[in-house]
Amino acid sequence: MMCQIDPYTSCKNGGQCIPIDEHMATETKFTCICPKYFTGDRCEIADTKIILSFQNDITLSRSMIVHFIQVLDYSSHERATTVKTIPIEKNSLIIYWSRPFHIVLFEFFNKTYYLTVVQKRYNPSQVIVKTLNSSDRCKHISEVFNETIVNLHLLRRIKYYHLPCQKHSSYLSCFYDDIHFCLCNTSSQHQHVANCFEFDHNLKPDCFGQNSCENGAQCFQDSPTCAPTSMCTCPTCFYGRRCQFSTNGFGLSIDAILGYHILPNVSIVKQPYVVDSHDHAGLFSGVLSVIMFQSKKLCEAGCDLYLLISFITTVFTVILVALKLWILVLAQMALTTNRSFLGL
Template identity: 55%
Template sequence: MDVVERCQFYLNLLLTSNSSSSSLMAIHIFYNCTSPRFGPLCQYSLNAYKSHHLTLHEMICEFYLHEYEPTILTCYIHLQWDRGSTSVSLDWSEIYDGIIDCQNGVDEEDCWQVEINECEYNEDRCLNGQCIPTTFFHDDPNIFECIDRSDERLSQQRLFINMSGFTGDRCEITDNKILVSFHRDIILPDSLLAHFTQVIAGTPPTNDSTFKRIPINQNTLIINWSYPFHIAFVQFFNKHYYLITVQKKYHQSTTITREIQPSNRCPHINEVLNETIVKFHLLRRIKYYHLPCQRHSSQLFCFYDDNHFCLCNNFGQQSVVNCFEFNYTKKFDCFGQSNGENGA
């Protein structure tokens, strides 16, 4: 562009005067480059150029439409990676990008625990924590500004990063606020997962989760949640689950206060059914799932097996069980259907 401007400046001088300036400019050589060469001396070229390209914009658009993948990669040496049959080394941009590149999954392991910096008010956050200008977020499905391409990724994933307690296009909706405290007999970890389940008639329940850190020497926790839910429970990383609340009807922008008691723990099916029944096939075993609820009607609120989360409910004078599928083996590593909140 600067070459074009200098050339035009010279032409303008020729039209307006015969000054020494135009004489000096006359000794400058302007190269008329042939595509794809460009630059003051035609020393540059674009490898993506094709004969049918008329503009630089066409060249760039077609380049990214063909799923650009970098071929020159730096080798990330700080992980013991194993890519199976391929000998290609691990690039730093492949760490925590939502795609498992190593056979043992080490490149995505525990990425939900990564502390992520705060983005500026005019920036949006990529799934890997990178900050990009808001104007580039969801601006073109074929051009990616995030290294992990999450700025244009079309999926049903949701990343819960609302740190102010509000949501909506204009932040006009107050989040649900859940104030959770734990009984002193419950040994708290330094972090946990809060799971939220929405039940819609005629469709399978939907599950979303958020990661929370527990401040040192505190037994209370505030969880802001922006989406409808009917069941909420927390998961410690020692496989202990505690029920927070069950609500038949969802109420938007409400505050729920709960103290979690030891009795709110949801035991594994091995703890509430005898060994013989536990060894039954699931289709046969699940027929007995009402028994723990009836035997411990006032003390048991929930339990789980390897595939289901179950609630004990009172129906008239009888205690019944309601179970829904829940994937306990899912790794919360920022890909698939896993969701995370990057906050303390």
Template identity: 50%
Template sequence: MFKKIRFDPDTLTFFMSLPFHLIFVQLEGKFYLTVLQHIYTPSVTIQTKIARSQYCPHIRELFNQTLIAYPIIRRIKYYHLACMKDSNLVCFHDNELFICLCTEEKHANCFHFDFNMTYDCMGSNNCQNGAQCFQDNPTCPTKIMCVCRECFYGTQCQFSTHQFGLSLDAILGYQIRSNLSISRQSIYVKISIIVASIMLLFGLISGILSILTFQSKPCLKVGCGIYLLASSITSILTIICLNFKLWFLILSQMSILTSRSFL
């Protein structure tokens, strides 16, 4: 079971049909214990959020280097000390074999956890550029999702922003929501449209006035007059191309332009 998280929402809803007792969230290599239920209750609504109080620190943040250097068989005997020292600690891990929960009695309840899982969909996936692959079922998957590395995007992480610099696709592309009207788009999209429209209006007025000024015969007799006339025409074409690029990106991301030959 998985679900994509967009940029603007701050909530996410899952429907879980399988029984469970624990839910861990891993963000940028850090673990959070978001749900803990000792007795599974079906058909119940659970609301939770990722907070600092749910953070599961690495043992490096809890023990000194001497204890960490112990072999795992010897070191695990001291894991109870972490729960005893910090009454607010809910969990921790060693990034090797165990994740531990702190019980109400301040004991460490540890269980095995695979920290070296390979997310490649059993070696059968179309994800590109070093992306991780997730599937909804390990034996008979019906959905596959690629999680891209930084600076890559697309359903298969096939696109890169390395060579584009500050392009509209990289800056605004993920802010545009498909199947939503302009009025329901994010504030960033609306501001981009307003700014581009103002630039187009003033650019056209300025460019047209400049062309009317520098197209006179006295101005065309000198090289700077020809340069200023050509610059005025170029500025109009540039601002028109900018607006065309913006609306092309918006309409294609909104799934209004769907022709593959045109795109």
């Protein structure tokens, strides 16, 4: 077996080697299941890493849409979209992306766009550090043209699109209308011109008709066809990998606290520490109660009955919490197929 003969050189960066059936008519003897942030036939390509920070004059929203645009030729392009959430009390974000791209646009949910990355050639495994400021915001045509030009028909209006790039080249990097997105570039003659391409501002987030999200959640995937990854953006009071869980009718429940920490299709021993350590504090408290219950001085003081009741209550509570957690873990890990009892 190829994986057994050469387990260290077959797959790189900790990839899992899976041998291919020797009876299959293929030259490939194995395939690699790559870990997170690595791709390629042998997991040899690291994902592009974008380290993004925001200046204080930018009003941030809790989540933002990221558009990756790949220029295929002079007349067409391919767009992939994902959603990222900024951690609480932070103004920075790290994004990993495995597919080729030439343009990166950040879109806040109020339809505000920021031009983040523009590159003529795509170089894989690069690290891009960018600080977004107000000058990176892409303006609507109503902000760069007067009302007369804005009200013109598109065929007559678009011939004026090079003027803002020439007049405001120092602070205008991009602008858009209802159909196009335009970048202010410098031509070979060192002139500032508008390079425009079609951009659907109302693209339906349903993974191009392959939406597996539940409860009205939005679905985003990293490629229009044969997408390797997709994600769900849950509405209020829903969570989970597919937004299949609800917090309606609950207060500070285990579902809401630990739901996002449980990894699907991963064994319990490889789950995050927060998942398998929830009841350690309760068990520790119960053990302390037992130790204190052995003290004769406390028994003489009349505390023995109190400690006994406290111990029984603690153990009973821990058992109930552990049972609830295990039901949640098994359901989230996709080991439970009949989930109707979860709503009871």
